[in-house]
Amino acid sequence: MKSFALTLALALCSSTALAQASPPPALEDYAYRPSEGDAPPRVDVEHDHRRYGTVFVFRGGIFSGTGVAKQECDGEACPSNLESTEYSEVPSYALSLDTLHHTSRDFRIGVGVGLVPKLAVQESGERYELGTAVSVDLVLEGVIDLSKKTALTLRGRVGLSVLDPSGELEDEASATSRACDEYESNTYGSCDAEQGPYLGAQIGAGAGLLVNLGGLGLRVDLEVQAQTLKTLGVDADGTESAVRFQGIRPMLLAGIEL
Secondary structure, three states, X not given: OHHHHHHHXXXXXXXXXXXXXXXXXXXXXXXXXXXXXXXXXXXXXXXOHHHOOEEEEEEEEEEOOEEEEEEEEEOOOOOOXXXXXXXXXXXEEEXXXXXXXXXXXXXXXXXXXXXXXXXXXXXXXXXXXEEEEEEEEEEEEEEEEOOOOEEEEEEEEEEEEEEEEOHHXXXXXXXXXXXXXXXXXXXXXXXXEOOOOEEEEEEEEEEEEEEEOOOOEEEEEEEEXXXXXXXXXXXXXXXXXXXXXXXXXXXXXXXXXX
């Protein structure tokens, strides 16, 4: 019995010593360590000086949109029924120049100037020339790298435009002014007709591809623009009337960055 007790005591002592000699594993051994496959692949990009500082973007392209030309009137002498006519823009071309400053490699902000040399619409199958439009926009653009030399651009813009009338719109403005003169002569009232330039506004968004060619960048953009333009304004003894053009304009543009 004594030998059994001694043997048991020695076994317990050896187990205690072994436990003291082998401490439990540290907590950090159980920490989660993600594998390299968990991280998204890194896009290898070339250094491009146009992704820093200020860049100049020259673009040109084609457009053709649709919209509604509707009469507006406010005053006691307004007719009960105001007309509205759907129109489609005659396909034409546009030019633009943007000056953009990078706030980071992936984002830039600046000012853009646009020119539509000849803007015309078709109403009920008849061509109706509006004139030459010049626009000034605030431009915001994000640039997302897709590959070593290619990036995706996401653009937003908002601004004002001025239309210098010509063609049928100019003729109608002149006729409205003469009608105002006759009204004042016959009624001894007051009448004022706006003959232009006419003020408008626009907002747009789009996406494109930008390719680094070394000395310059080549880009292609698809944009959609919504615009409104108030024309042929008349104020006759407190009754104000006008014709407003409102529409949507898809644009396909291509150009370079310097």
